[in-house]
Amino acid sequence: MPETILVVEDEPALQETLVYNLEKQGYSVESTADGRSALETARKLNPDLIVLDIMLPSMDGIEVCKTLRRENFNNPILMLTARDDEIDRVVGIEIGADDYITKPFSMRELLARIKAQLRRTQVLREELDKIKAADQTHDIVTFGNLTINQTRREVLLDQAIMALKPQEYDLLLFFAEHRGQMLTREFILERVWGWDYIGDSRTVDVHVRWLRQKIEKEAANPTRIVTVRGGGYRFEG
16 A cells, blocks of 8 residues: 655745655555644545644644644654754754755655665564564563553653654663663664664654653753763663
């Protein structure tokens, strides 16, 4: 069954080009041209990936992305923008986008990024299936008041379930699996996001900051995820 992609783009010529090229690659494609329709279609379709323009009528792409993440839409969102400001890139990451590409872009690059995101999602699903098939008693890791349940993909702090984004969970689990080891940003990016992820180490820093805000007593003075000056990070548990 082909993977489904939702294209949200209000420029008719670009939307038509995106749909044509994605269908040519064998994807099942739906498209819409405004933010509110994008939300309705995403809720109904639950696509495997969304290509989402930032500048949209009725509701911009940032609000669409934030709303979908609040509603626990966990599949990849790749954002399109006409600007290349660093602040846009950081905002895109912080609202839950998985990748970001600036117009004008080559179709070859866009297709490569889409394939990378879909491949990563498939690998995570396969790993989750393996976890579910394993003995649950081996899939619960505890660090003081912090518990990671790999079978349920849940994290508990003081016995309360925490709301973590999928990549936050993946990053925390990776840290837990390498407790006490100094991990460079590049190594983390390669192992958690995938060797073919098109991005930079700032992605790691943003997600570490999010995790610290959620699992540290004082995010400004972390004792669990420690910064190694000139190196990267070390998880102390």
